[in-house]
Amino acid sequence: MSDALNTDLVEYFIVLVPDLDAVGDVAAAVADLVHSTTIRILDAVVLVRGHDDGLVVHELDDAPFLEPLLAARERECPLSDHDLALASLALPLGGVGLVVVVEDRWAEPLSAAARRAGGEIVAGERISMRRVESALRHSRSEDDV
Numbered sequence: 001m002s003d004a005l006n007t008d009l010v011e012y013f014i015v016l017v018p019d020l021d022a023v024g025d026v027a028a029a030v031a032d033l034v035h036s037t038t039i040r041i042l043d044a045v046v047l048v049r050g051h052d053d054g055l056v057v058h059e060l061d062d063a064p065f066l067e068p069l070l071a072a073r074e075r076e077c078p079l080s081d082h083d084l085a086l087a088s089l090a091l092p093l094g095g096v097g098l099v100v101v102v103e104d105r106w107a108e109p110l111s112a113a114a115r116r117a118g119g120e121i122v123a124g125e126r127i128s129m130r131r132v133e134s135a136l137r138h139s140r141s142e143d144d145v
Helices: 020-035 064-072 081-088 105-116 129-143
Strands: 010-017 040-049 055-059 096-103
Touching: 010 020, 010 081, 020 040, 020 064, 020 096, 040 064, 040 081, 055 081, 081 096
Parallel strands: none
Antiparallel strands: 010 096, 040 055, 040 096
């Protein structure tokens, strides 16, 4: 294990993929981010939401297609059953999602500066692609006026 975890820089993301075969390519890309020191992996699972709304969880240690992430994990901070249930809500019926919990190492200088100033990073949220694209379209239409 390497240096201490910056708990104010931990986030999760869910990547929806068409099927289990597609997880390997995404896992390799996430591992590349670890090797570039952009992120640190704390946990990763694959969730498969059945057409009957059942949930299958493939853990990091028991899924061969997650091998690049297992090899790249430096720390362990496992997802709870509650976390998995919440994450599964992002998946459509029949959906497959790679859920990854990471420390955003790229933001360490920002976190350190906030602490030096007596502050801290207290919140953040990924903005959905649809909202960003909608805002960009709206901005472009205003520019055309």
